[in-house]
Amino acid sequence: xxxxxxxxxxxxxxxxxxCSNTRFLPEGELLYTGAKVVVEGKETSKKERKALKNQxxxxxxxxxxxxxxGLRPKLYIYNLAGTPKKEKGFKYWxxxxxxxxxxxxxxxxxxxxxxxxxxxxxxxxxxxxRSTADSTRRxxxxxAKYIVNPAKQYKIREVKFPNDSTIIAVALAKTKxxxxxxxxxxxxxxxxxxxxxxxxxxxxxxxxxYFNPDYLLIQVDSTVADHQVDLLIKVKEKTPELxxxxxxxxxxxxxxxxxxxxxxxxxxxxAVTKYKDFTIIDSENLFKPRIFxxxxxxxxNDLYNRTNHNLTLxxxxxxxxxxxxxxxxxVADTTGNFLDAYYxxxxxxxxxxxxxxxxxxxxxxxxxxxxxLNWSNRNAFRGAELLTISAFGGLEVQxxxxxxxFNVYRFGSEANLIWPRLVAPFNLNSPSGFIPKTKLTxxxxxxxxxxxxxxxxxxxxxxxxxxxxDQKEHLLNVTEITYASPQNVTxxxxxxxxxxxxxxxxxxxxxxxxxxxxxxxTNTAQAAKKHTxxxxxxxxxAGNITGLTxxxxxxxxxxxxxxxxxxxxxxxxxxxxxxxxxxxxxxxLASRIIVGAGYTYGNSSEMPFIKQFFIGGTNSxxxxxxxxxxxxxxxxxxxTVNSFLPDESGDIKLEINTEYxxxxxxxxxxxxxxxxxxxxxxNENSEKPGAKFSNKFLSELAVGAGAGLRFDFSxxxxxxxxxxxxxxxxxxxxxxxxxxKIDFGSAPWRKENLIFNIAIGYPF
Numbered sequence: 001x002x003x004x005x006x007x008x009x010x011x012x013x014x015x016x017x018x019c020s021n022t023r024f025l026p027e028g029e030l031l032y033t034g035a036k037v038v039v040e041g042k043e044t045s046k047k048e049r050k051a052l053k054n055q056x057x058x059x060x061x062x063x064x065x066x067x068x069x070g071l072r073p074k075l076y077i078y079n080l081a082g083t084p085k086k087e088k089g090f091k092y093w094x095x096x097x098x099x100x101x102x103x104x105x106x107x108x109x110x111x112x113x114x115x116x117x118x119x120x121x122x123x124x125x126x127x128x129x130r131s132t133a134d135s136t137r138r139x140x141x142x143x144a145k146y147i148v149n150p151a152k153q154y155k156i157r158e159v160k161f162p163n164d165s166t167i168i169a170v171a172l173a174k175t176k177x178x179x180x181x182x183x184x185x186x187x188x189x190x191x192x193x194x195x196x197x198x199x200x201x202x203x204x205x206x207x208x209x210y211f212n213p214d215y216l217l218i219q220v221d222s223t224v225a226d227h228q229v230d231l232l233i234k235v236k237e238k239t240p241e242l243x244x245x246x247x248x249x250x251x252x253x254x255x256x257x258x259x260x261x262x263x264x265x266x267x268x269x270x271a272v273t274k275y276k277d278f279t280i281i282d283s284e285n286l287f288k289p290r291i292f293x294x295x296x297x298x299x300x301n302d303l304y305n306r307t308n309h310n311l312t313l314x315x316x317x318x319x320x321x322x323x324x325x326x327x328x329x330x331v332a333d334t335t336g337n338f339l340d341a342y343y344x345x346x347x348x349x350x351x352x353x354x355x356x357x358x359x360x361x362x363x364x365x366x367x368x369x370x371x372x373l374n375w376s377n378r379n380a381f382r383g384a385e386l387l388t389i390s391a392f393g394g395l396e397v398q399x400x401x402x403x404x405x406f407n408v409y410r411f412g413s414e415a416n417l418i419w420p421r422l423v424a425p426f427n428l429n430s431p432s433g434f435i436p437k438t439k440l441t442x443x444x445x446x447x448x449x450x451x452x453x454x455x456x457x458x459x460x461x462x463x464x465x466x467x468x469x470d471q472k473e474h475l476l477n478v479t480e481i482t483y484a485s486p487q488n489v490t491x492x493x494x495x496x497x498x499x500x501x502x503x504x505x506x507x508x509x510x511x512x513x514x515x516x517x518x519x520x521x522t523n524t525a526q527a528a529k530k531h532t533x534x535x536x537x538x539x540x541x542a543g544n545i546t547g548l549t550x551x552x553x554x555x556x557x558x559x560x561x562x563x564x565x566x567x568x569x570x571x572x573x574x575x576x577x578x579x580x581x582x583x584x585x586x587x588x589l590a591s592r593i594i595v596g597a598g599y600t601y602g603n604s605s606e607m608p609f610i611k612q613f614f615i616g617g618t619n620s621x622x623x624x625x626x627x628x629x630x631x632x633x634x635x636x637x638x639x640t641v642n643s644f645l646p647d648e649s650g651d652i653k654l655e656i657n658t659e660y661x662x663x664x665x666x667x668x669x670x671x672x673x674x675x676x677x678x679x680x681x682x683n684e685n686s687e688k689p690g691a692k693f694s695n696k697f698l699s700e701l702a703v704g705a706g707a708g709l710r711f712d713f714s715x716x717x718x719x720x721x722x723x724x725x726x727x728x729x730x731x732x733x734x735x736x737x738x739x740x741k742i743d744f745g746s747a748p749w750r751k752e753n754l755i756f757n758i759a760i761g762y763p764f
Contacts, residue, residue: 021076021079021102022139022140022141023079024079025104025140026104029104029105029106030105030106030141030142031102031104031105031141031142032062032104032108032141032142032144033141033142033143034063034064034143035057035113035144035145035146036143036144036145036146037053037056037057037117037145038053038145038146038147039052039053039056039149040147040149041149041150041151043150043151043152044126044150044152048150048153049150052121052124052150056117056120056121056146059113059116059117059120060113060146062103062107062108064103065102065103072100074098074099074100075099075100075102077094077095077098077099078095078100078101078102079102080099081095081099082095097666098665098666105135105142108135108142110133110135110144111133113144113146114131114132114133114146117131117148118131118148121148121150123188123189123190124153124188124189125153125154125155125186125187125188126150126151126152126153129150130148131146131147131148131149132147133145134147152227153186153187153227154186154187154222154228155184155185155186155187155227155228155229156181156182156184156187156228157183157224157228157229157230158183158224158230158231159181159182159230159231160230160231160232160233161173161175161176161233162233162234162235167244167246168203168211168235169235171202171246172199172203172233172235175198175199175202175203179195179198180194180195180198181195181231187220187229192218192231193213195218196213196216197213199216199233200213200216201306204306205305205307206246206305207246207247207248207303207305208243208244208245208246209247209304210240210243210245210247211243211244215235215236215239215243216233216234216235217234217235217236218231218232218233218234219232242331245337246303246304247303247304247331247337247338247339248301248302248304248336248337248338248339249298249299249300249302249303249338249339249341250300250332250334250338250339250340251300251340251341252277252279252296252298252299252341252343253279253280253281253340253341254278254279254280254281254292254296254342254343254345255282255342255345256280256282256286256287256292256345257282257283257284257286257345257346258324258326258344258345258346259346260324271285273289275289275290275292275293276293277299277300278292278293280292285382286347286382287379287383287384288383291383291420291421294315294420294421294435295315295316295319296312296315297311297312297315298341304329304339311433312327312343314434315433315434316343316345317433318433318434318435319384319420319435320378320384320386320420321348321378321379321384321386322346322348323346323347324344324346325343325344325345325346326343326344326345326346327341327342327344328342329341329342330342347378347379350377350378350379351375351376351377351378352375352376352378353373354372354375354376355371355372355373355374356371356373356374357369357370357371357372358370358372358394367396368394368395368396368397368408369394369395370393370394371392371393371394372390372392373390374389374390375388375390376388376389380417383419384420385417385418385420386417386418386420387416387417388416389413389414390413390414391411391412391413392410392413394409395407395408396408396410406449406450406451406452407449407450408447408448408449409447409448409450410445410446411446412443412444412445413443414441414442414444414459415441415442416440416441417439417440419437419439420435420437421435421436422436422438422466424464428464428466431468431469432467432468432470434466436464436465437464437465438462438463438465439461439462439463439464439465441461441462442459442460443458444456444457444458444459445457448488451490451492451493452490452492452493453486453489453493453507454488455484455486455507456486456487457483457484457485458481458483458484459480459481459482460480461477461479461480461481462478462479463476463477463478463480464476464478472519473520473521474518474519474520475516475517475518475520476515476516476517477515477516477517479514480512480515480516480540481511481513482510482511482512482513482610483509483510483511483512484509484510484610485509486506486507486508486509489507493507496646500636500646501687502646502685502687502688503646505606505609506609506647508608508609510565510608510609510610511562511563511565511566511567511568512567512568512608512611514540514541514542514544515541516538516539516540516541517539518537518538518539519535519536519537520535520536521533521534521535521536522534522535529582530582531579531580531581532579532580532582533578533579533580534578534580535576535577535578536575537573537574537576538573538574538575539571539573540570540571540572540598540611541571542567542568542569542570542571542611543567543568543569543602543603543604544569544571546560546562546567546569547560547567547601547602547603548602552603553602553603554566554602559603560603566604567603568603568607568608568611569600569601569602569604570599570600570601570607570611571598571599572596572598572599572607572611573596573597573598574594574595574613574653575594575595575596576592576594577592577594578590578591578764579592583662585662586662587660587661587662587663588660588661589658589660590657590659590661590762591656591658591659592655592656592764593656593657594653594654594655594656594677595654596652597652597653597682598611598612598613598652598682599682600651607649607651609649612650612679613649613652613679614626614647614648615627615629615630615650615653615677615702616628616629617757618719618721618757618758618763619764620763621655621676621677621702622673622704622706622723622755622757623675623704623706623723623726623755624702624704624725624755625755627647627648627649628648629648629677629702629729630648630650630679630691630729631648631649631650631678631679631681631688631691631692632650632680632681632688632692632693632694632697632700632729633690633700633729634688634689634690634730635730636648648679649679650678650679650680650681650691651679651680651682652681652682653677653678653679653680654677654678654701655675655676655677656675656677657674657675657676657763657764658673659672659673659674659763660672661710664709667711667712667713668709668710668711668712669709669711669712670707670708670709671709671710671721672705672706672707673705673707673708673721673723674703674704674705676701676702676704677701677702678697678700678702678729680692680693680697681693690730699729699733699736701727701729702727702728702729703725703726703727704723704724704725704727704755705723705724705726706721706722706723706724706755707721708720708722708723708757710762717762718758718760719757719758719759719760719761719762720757721756721758721763722754722755722756722757723757724742724753724755725738726738726742
């Protein structure tokens with residue numbers, strides 16, 4: 001067979017295999033190929049008919065077998081797998097996980113579907129509509145057709161709320177302004193149901209704890225005018241008195257050591273602690289009473305409301321100390337309309353020890369493994385403080401980069417202490433369910449870069465974390481200290497420093513201290529939104545107060561040292577903005593832009609290496625090796641193969657990424673992407689011509705494109721990307737676009753340009 005005819009042969013084979021699906025049907029059965037819904041009639045507009053048709057199509061059941069270009073590959077795979085001999089193995093997996101059983105026409109109930117469509121049409125205000133159902137058979141396949149003829153839609157003429165003087169009627173009337181039922185809107189039963197829920201939510205905020213939507217009646221009067229209705233909202237006559245009564249809070253009782261399964265609790269008089277408006281029953285005295293003052297939003301004589309109810313539960317859960325949180329309200333045994341609030345809290349085990357073996361990747365194309373030993377105490381000082389101490393060790397190797405062989409060995413330890421409050425002379429009342437926290441971190445890491453050098457790093461920070469809402473989060477480190485000290489610098493690396501003096505910055509002793517602040521906004525958890533955003537802004541102010549008070553000025557030779565090490569003085573700002581656009585099905589367009597800049601003054605002439613910007617790699621410009629691009633049009637690539645590739649850094653960064661993501665099959669998803677960006681220096685560097693930021697920065701952007709697969713295993717996402725450059729900033733002006741040189745058939749081109757990345761998780 002001629003190769004040029006192969007695609008046609010393959011297409012024909014697919015069609016034949018698709019048709020052969022009907023061979024496997026049981027005797028007398030037909031393959032159901034789907035339903036067509038037609039909405040017709042002259043009493044409704046074209047726009048109304050189109051909207052109604054789109055809604056009705058989603059209601060028809062069952063759904064036919066999935067098709068691609070008219071073929072049914074999942075059904076074919078199901079038939080191809082045959083009957084597995086046991087409930088495991090490849091055939092069983094192929095049939096049950098990849099394949100899809102045939103949808104038979106015998107599963108279709110025409111009359112039931114017709115009634116569903118009829119009811120939906122009537123409930124949407126098209127009273128007295130008509131509908132019919134029929135089927136068509138072609139060979140061993142059958143389809144259904146439903147025709148709906150809606151009458152003219154009824155509109156809302158008036159919405160009437162109660163106007164008497166009872167407590168419940170007055171409360172109902174006050175909810176009218178935000179009613180979902182609007183005059184001149186079409187009658188819609190679903191909106192009426194939502195209105196009952198809305199009213200119930202509003203009443204819960206006004207003390208009506210025992211009220212629920214079923215106590216509301218919305219009467220429809222369709223006799224008031226031609227194709228118009230009046231809606232009368234009222235409370236049902238048999239509504240219990242409890243539901244019509246607003247309640248206030250009386251006693252607040254907390255059981256912080258409650259055992260699940262107890263039908264009743266008995267309080268030892270010695271275990272009862274009175275603290276402000278709370279009664280705490282804790283025989284083991286596990287917790288300091290003040291932690292509940294920060295979590296429980298109700299106070300004695302407060303009017304019950306659902307917001308404070310849920311807020312309290314969320315805060316108790318977010319302590320991270322309790323395994324179960326249960327809440328109960330009971331009518332108080334006292335004069336007046338009062339509720340007693342009970343909180344039953346089951347603590348998690350106080351101490352735990354965990355051993356983890358991790359696989360990891362990073363932006364420098366290094367892949368490796370790490371062993372972590374974590375010890376934690378969830379109530380270190382009886383204030384729900386979380387103390388964690390961890391020890392770690394790991395190995396990282398570069399499997400697809402020019403630094404292959406220059407492996408990284410690392411080990412260290414870190415201690416974190418988190419208080420569920422602000423350890424500060426000020427207070428911060430967050431309206432969210434997340435309690436503001438204070439965090440203290442101390443850490444040490446020893447890193448050995450084989451054949452190059454070793455580096456010891458000591459870190460410490462003290463700061464505050466708080467969430468303004470589900471979308472907004474703040475992190476303020478009052479101080480963040482980093483001290484880095486090199487060891488065991490090899491002759492190879494010293495020789496490289498003679499060739500490239502900037503490599504010496506990597507092994508300089510560094511002392512960085514000062515406040516940092518970051519703000520994060522995201523609404524990506526809102527699955528119903530078509531457009532979602534993520535933004536993180538960070539500012540790093542290192543050594544500013546110390547530099548200003550000491551008069552440090554490196555340009556004049558007035559360098560100030562702390563512990564015989566010059567401290568860094570700079571301002572660094574970085575912005576990371578992401579936008580996600582949901583498309584049809586499970587497809588998505590994800591975009592990101594990163595803009596950052598660092599400026600040194602006073603005691604520093606250059607940004608410390610670990611605080612500079614880098615670009616390229618698995619989570620950045622995927623068509624270029626990690627940290628190999630820039631700065632500017634400077635080319636740092638070594639002349640010899642397998643020679644050590646230095647990490648290039650800069651003071652300014654601009655990066656733009658766009659990625660189209662779509663589901664291919666089952667757990668496999670695909671992506672097409674394009675990345676662009678570069679880094680630059682603020683000042684001239686004679687050893688790096690073209691590195692300084694200028695008004696030509698756009699002409700110095702590196703651009704790459706590629707495609708990838710994502711394997712979504714639910715517990716992790718394994719990502720593979722294959723990318724290639726389409727613009728190289730280090731080439732001469734006028735020759736930087738290299739799209740005309742793309743040649744996938746050329747082995748030398750592939751070796752020089754194709755970059756394979758493997759990573760865990762999405763790049764952004």
